[in-house]
Amino acid sequence: MNIKDVFKMPTPVKITGRTSSITNAFVNGIIPCIPPTEVEIAKVLELLGMSQHTIRCAYCGDKYTEWDHFRPLIHRKRPTGYISEIHNLVPACGKCNQSKGNSYWKEWILGDAALAPKNRIIFNLEQIIKRLEDYEAWSKPTIVNFESIVGKEVWEQHWANCEMLHKMMQESQKLSDQIKTAIKIGVDQYEGLELLEVKVKQPIVETNKTSSEKVGTIAQTILKDLLESNRIPNSVIQLLKAEKYSKENFDLNFPMLKEVDWTKNLDDQKRDSNGYNRYYKSPISIRGKKYLLCSQWYENSKQHLIKWIAMHD
Numbered sequence: 001m002n003i004k005d006v007f008k009m010p011t012p013v014k015i016t017g018r019t020s021s022i023t024n025a026f027v028n029g030i031i032p033c034i035p036p037t038e039v040e041i042a043k044v045l046e047l048l049g050m051s052q053h054t055i056r057c058a059y060c061g062d063k064y065t066e067w068d069h070f071r072p073l074i075h076r077k078r079p080t081g082y083i084s085e086i087h088n089l090v091p092a093c094g095k096c097n098q099s100k101g102n103s104y105w106k107e108w109i110l111g112d113a114a115l116a117p118k119n120r121i122i123f124n125l126e127q128i129i130k131r132l133e134d135y136e137a138w139s140k141p142t143i144v145n146f147e148s149i150v151g152k153e154v155w156e157q158h159w160a161n162c163e164m165l166h167k168m169m170q171e172s173q174k175l176s177d178q179i180k181t182a183i184k185i186g187v188d189q190y191e192g193l194e195l196l197e198v199k200v201k202q203p204i205v206e207t208n209k210t211s212s213e214k215v216g217t218i219a220q221t222i223l224k225d226l227l228e229s230n231r232i233p234n235s236v237i238q239l240l241k242a243e244k245y246s247k248e249n250f251d252l253n254f255p256m257l258k259e260v261d262w263t264k265n266l267d268d269q270k271r272d273s274n275g276y277n278r279y280y281k282s283p284i285s286i287r288g289k290k291y292l293l294c295s296q297w298y299e300n301s302k303q304h305l306i307k308w309i310a311m312h313d
Contacts (some may be wrong), residue, residue, distance in 0.1 A: 015173045019166050026162045027079045030146065036086035044086060047135045049127075057093035058132060059100070059109060060117045061124070068092035070132075071141060072102035078159070079146055087139040090132070105132060181235035185312070215302040219293065220280065223305065226313055227257075230287055236312070237286060249308055251301045252294055254278045260290040 036044075045051055048058050057064045067089040071082050082088050092100075099115035100108045109129065110118050117125055147155040213221075226232065239245045241259065246252040258269060260283050270279040270292060279292035297305070 015169050015176055019169055022165050022169070023074065023077050023162060026158065027074050030158070031073065031079070031083045032144075033084040034086075034142075036089075040086045043138070044090065044135065047138055048090065048131050050091075055091050057096055058090040058135075059092055059096040059105075059128065060120065060122045061128065062093045062095070064091035065094050066092055066097060068097045068100065070105060070135070070139070072104070074102050081143040081145060083142050083144060085142060087141040090135065105136075178235040178238050181233060182239055185233065185236065215297040215299055215305060216295070218302070218305060218309075219295075219297050222309055224284055224293060226309060227286055227291075227293075228284055232286075232312055234287065246294070250304045251298075252296060254294050254296055256294045257286075258292040258294075260292060262290075 042052070045055065050056060055064050056062065058068075068091075069082065069084070070088050070090050072080055073082055074080065095115045096117070099113050103111070103113075106129065108116055109125075109132075110116070112119060117128070122128065150158075227237075237257065240257040241255050243253075243255045246254065246256045250256060254272070258279060260266065261269060266283075270277050270281075272278050278294060278296050280295045283290040284293055285291075
């Protein structure tokens with residue numbers, strides 16, 4: 001066995017991968033939960049061929065860990081009307097509960113999902129299906145028209161809130177992807193960054209051709225050429241438009257780049273709220289777009305700028 005066969009990277013997490021959890025919360029957060037009687041619990045276990053001492057997963061026979069909603073609570077991102085009650089709950093294991101999701105039980109149990117009982121070649125599957133059919137025939141679940149109870153306006157506001165969160169997650173994912181790309185660039189060049197930090201601290205940096213140049217000159221020549229070469233990833237360009245990133249990386253009090261809005265006066269875009277010019281006169285071109293380059297450079301920003309250029313060039 002190769003040593004890599006025993007290693008597995010953690011699954012990357014995406015913000016948008018949690019949208020179904022948000023929808024589930026908006027449904028589970030409003031449905032009633034009705035505790036069963038001892039008689040009802042005993043009846044369900046009897047129908048499923050179990051007792052209180054031999055409870056197993058109703059779908060596969062493994063050790064149970066929870067009670068699953070037999071009929072789905074959600075269909076097409078909206079409530080089906082079923083609630084949490086013994087007439088819609090059966091014991092289940094985590095694998096089956098997760099795999100079944102919002103599917104109809106019989107279609108799933110005989111389907112091609114990776115963890116579906118048929119695919120797992122579960123022993124006595126025909127008997128399991130027969131018992132579930134008996135439970136389905138016995139149970140008479142409550143079905144609620146939630147909208148008619150709370151009113152159309154309140155109901156629509158509830159789902160508008162859900163959709164708003166979904167959109168925020170999508171926008172957050174876009175920003176997360178940009179940040180991840182920028183961080184990966186930094187990690188990939190981490191060793192080079194460490195070496196650069198040593199050089200910056202040692203007198204050898206004074207021999208660099210940029211050491212005698214003013215920071216503004218470096219910004220208008222070396223930095224400008226690098227940005228206009230289109231070698232900087234677009235995700236990093238987006239970061240350069242953020243005031244926080246510019247402050248943390250260059251000690252600038254303004255975003256390094258400001259994208260030109262041709263519907264507005266160009267001179268006005270160069271000024272801050274007090275009317276002072278904060279950007280150089282001529283815009284620069286990056287991937288077909290025009291940007292204003294910040295002119296508010298001070299000598300204490302010089303080493304930051306040199307380091308950033310070296311890391312990204």
